[in-house]
Amino acid sequence: MGNKETLxxxxxxxxxxxxxxxxxxxxxxxxxxxxxxxxxLDIATSFILKQKGKKIRPTLVLLTASLCGGINPRxxxxxxxxxxxxxxxxxxxxxxxxxxKRRGFPSINAIWKNKASVLIGDxxxxxxLMLSVSSKDYDFLETITDTVKRMSEGELLQLEKxxxxxxxxxxxxxxxxxxxxxxxxxCCYIGALSATENQDFRNNAKRFGSLLxxxxxxxxxxxxxxxxxxxxxxxxxxxxxxxxxxLPLIYAMQNAGAAESKKIIKQIKGISQKDNVDSIIQFxxxxxxxxxxxxxxxxxxxxxxxxxxxxxxxxxxxxxEYLVDFVVSRKS
Amino acid sequence: MGNKETLxxxxxxxxxxxxxxxxxxxxxxxxxxxxxxxxxLDIATSFILKQKGKKIRPTLVLLTASLCGGINPRxxxxxxxxxxxxxxxxxxxxxxxxxxKRRGFPSINAIWKNKASVLIGDxxxxxxLMLSVSSKDYDFLETITDTVKRMSEGELLQLEKxxxxxxxxxxxxxxxxxxxxxxxxxCCYIGALSATENQDFRNNAKRFGSLLxxxxxxxxxxxxxxxxxxxxxxxxxxxxxxxxxxLPLIYAMQNAGAAESKKIIKQIKGISQKDNVDSIIQFxxxxxxxxxxxxxxxxxxxxxxxxxxxxxxxxxxxxxEYLVDFVVSRKS
Numbered sequence: 068m069g070n071k072e073t074l075x076x077x078x079x080x081x082x083x084x085x086x087x088x089x090x091x092x093x094x095x096x097x098x099x100x101x102x103x104x105x106x107x108l109d110i111a112t113s114f115i116l117k118q119k120g121k122k123i124r125p126t127l128v129l130l131t132a133s134l135c136g137g138i139n140p141r142x143x144x145x146x147x148x149x150x151x152x153x154x155x156x157x158x159x160x161x162x163x164x165x166x167x168k169r170r171g172f173p174s175i176n177a178i179w180k181n182k183a184s185v186l187i188g189d190x191x192x193x194x195x196l197m198l199s200v201s202s203k204d205y206d207f208l209e210t211i212t213d214t215v216k217r218m219s220e221g222e223l224l225q226l227e228k229x230x231x232x233x234x235x236x237x238x239x240x241x242x243x244x245x246x247x248x249x250x251x252x253x254c255c256y257i258g259a260l261s262a263t264e265n266q267d268f269r270n271n272a273k274r275f276g277s278l279l280x281x282x283x284x285x286x287x288x289x290x291x292x293x294x295x296x297x298x299x300x301x302x303x304x305x306x307x308x309x310x311x312x313x314l315p316l317i318y319a320m321q322n323a324g325a326a327e328s329k330k331i332i333k334q335i336k337g338i339s340q341k342d343n344v345d346s347i348i349q350f351x352x353x354x355x356x357x358x359x360x361x362x363x364x365x366x367x368x369x370x371x372x373x374x375x376x377x378x379x380x381x382x383x384x385x386x387x388e389y390l391v392d393f394v395v396s397r398k399s
Numbered sequence: 400m401g402n403k404e405t406l407x408x409x410x411x412x413x414x415x416x417x418x419x420x421x422x423x424x425x426x427x428x429x430x431x432x433x434x435x436x437x438x439x440l441d442i443a444t445s446f447i448l449k450q451k452g453k454k455i456r457p458t459l460v461l462l463t464a465s466l467c468g469g470i471n472p473r474x475x476x477x478x479x480x481x482x483x484x485x486x487x488x489x490x491x492x493x494x495x496x497x498x499x500k501r502r503g504f505p506s507i508n509a510i511w512k513n514k515a516s517v518l519i520g521d522x523x524x525x526x527x528l529m530l531s532v533s534s535k536d537y538d539f540l541e542t543i544t545d546t547v548k549r550m551s552e553g554e555l556l557q558l559e560k561x562x563x564x565x566x567x568x569x570x571x572x573x574x575x576x577x578x579x580x581x582x583x584x585x586c587c588y589i590g591a592l593s594a595t596e597n598q599d600f601r602n603n604a605k606r607f608g609s610l611l612x613x614x615x616x617x618x619x620x621x622x623x624x625x626x627x628x629x630x631x632x633x634x635x636x637x638x639x640x641x642x643x644x645x646l647p648l649i650y651a652m653q654n655a656g657a658a659e660s661k662k663i664i665k666q667i668k669g670i671s672q673k674d675n676v677d678s679i680i681q682f683x684x685x686x687x688x689x690x691x692x693x694x695x696x697x698x699x700x701x702x703x704x705x706x707x708x709x710x711x712x713x714x715x716x717x718x719x720e721y722l723v724d725f726v727v728s729r730k731s
Binding site for chain 2 (some may be wrong): 103104105106107108156159162181182183185186187188189190192193194196197200201203205208209212213215216218219220222223224226227230
């Protein structure tokens with residue numbers, strides 16, 4: 068485990084180096100924003116605060132603001148808001164994971180946890196929104212409420228398609244654009260909104276975030292197929308076991324033709340968590356699914372870097388370029 | 400079933416008579432507000448729309464606006480927003496109920512429904528907020544985001560206390576003020592905000608909503624103890640089986656003294672869904688818990704009606720007075 072983890076930490080260290088002090092300030096603001104009057108909430112939020120995580124979303128807000136003219140108090144409010152929203156969605160995600168892991172009759176404890184997760188997520192979301200309302204950051208509110216809507220729509224569209232297994236390339240991009248890229252896009256847009264009135268800067272920052280988010284998710288979906296054991300996160304083939312059809316499989320089916328694809332879909336329909344999915348992984352590999360998906364991720368990453376050229380050269384721009392390269396070249 | 404249901408419908412008909420046409424207009428707006436691009440969402444929302452319900456919250460927005468000067472387009476936006484929020488919380492509540500009803504290993508279907516419920520709730524909440532952002536109804540946003548926060552805090556505080564069984568009268572009022580009364584308060588406040596600049600009108604409408612919400616919840620908690628079978632909603636004693644300590648029991652324990660109360664708490668600690676709770680209901684009755692709780696509900700209802708006297712006499716004021724009386728005198 069050591070090597071890759073160390074590598075990832077050192078890469079993130081490099082990315083966030085130019086805004087290191089600002090990120091420390093962010094952490095203080097974030098901690099304050101989580102305070103409540105309910106002990107159960109404070110226990111939950113202090114647990115969340117201890118987990119730390121990579122803070123990639125606030126880092127993006129801080130870097131794009133720096134790129135566009137400089138960090139100011141509004142930038143910090145935006146960074147706290149996106150992290151509260153991100154945390155809310157993680158807590159809401161947890162509702163399902165817990166159900167999944169349970170065995171036998173769901174215990175009172177598990178039901179209790181599910182209820183608490185929904186409520187804690189709602190609480191964190193409203194705290195983030197209140198921050199923007201009370202500071203009159205209405206432009207943030209407009210983009211963030213639209214993002215909440217897109218994230219839920221994207222997840223629901225994926226859920227619908229997971230049941231029917233009829234997802235095509237266009238729908239795949241709609242799903243990942245809404246469920247993943249929308250929040251990354253919003254982080255970069257909010258950074259720009261807080262720091263500049265230049266409309267081209269704002270547009271490019273926003274589009275940059277969208278492309279970064281898309282390539283990140285495609286790479287994530289590729290990594291689900293690669294390697295023989297996976298060191299972090301989900302095990303290899305996890306998506307297939309959940310009947311999630313992602314870009315590598317979509318491309319492989321395009322290349323293999325209708326008859327072969329039909330057989331694969333039939334196989335996935337009958338799959339369960341315990342089944343071996345090696346033959347499907349092999350199908351994706353031998354039909355160029357991984358190669359084509361990687362090419363797509365790299366293509367979008369290049370477009371993202373291209374958009375950064377509008378900004379003057381700086382350590383912030385370098386950081387973002389470095390992040391883009393890392394996102395599509397990472398091994399975990 | 401027929402009689403009581405008919406009675407309730409005719410009472411609600413009487414309450415909403417002065418804003419009947421406006422409510423029809425509200426229904427059209429509400430339907431439009433639910434439209435999405437995701438089929439799964441449209442299926443869920445059309446199911447929600449079919450259930451109809453009493454639409455008490457938008458009715459309150461419309462009645463208080465009428466009371467304060469008249470309904471306008473902003474009133475209608477406010478009514479749609481509160482109903483979207485209310486629906487979102489109902490859908491989120493459903494996450495737990497479904498878990499509760501399941502037997503054996505949670506099926507993929509049940510997990511899927513839980514995940515969908517969380518996401519559909521998030522979607523409806525963001526739609527409501529977006530409506531206010533895009534119309535620049537920032538005063539609505541301020542009150543509604545605070546309400547979302549209070550509702551989740553109130554539910555979480557109740558959840559915490561349900562585990563520890565150490566709820567007192569003050570905490571009970573904090574819980575019901577946040578989880579139930581806050582949204583009723585917001586409905587009346589938004590109605591007033593949309594229709595008048597008069598600060599006394601706005602304050603009284605808001606406080607009226609709060610008192611109405613409190614007496615509504617106390618009566619609901621009383622009804623959980625009354626009768627031998629309950630025609631609608633939860634069965635008799637449902638709260639106790641869920642270890643929810645509400646006002647009738649709190650008062651009964653105050654009257655019975657420490658030793659008796661300790662025994663009752665011990666009994667509740669060991670209770671399960673299948674247990675007979677007649678002895679606890681008897682304890683509450685014989686220690687005047689129901690009587691005192693009813694007196695409290697009536698007292699708050701009188702205060703609510705008192706606040707309406709600031710408004711000129713009208714059919715709208717009469718409707719609201721009638722609603723207050725009904726809330727504390729209803730039998731189901």
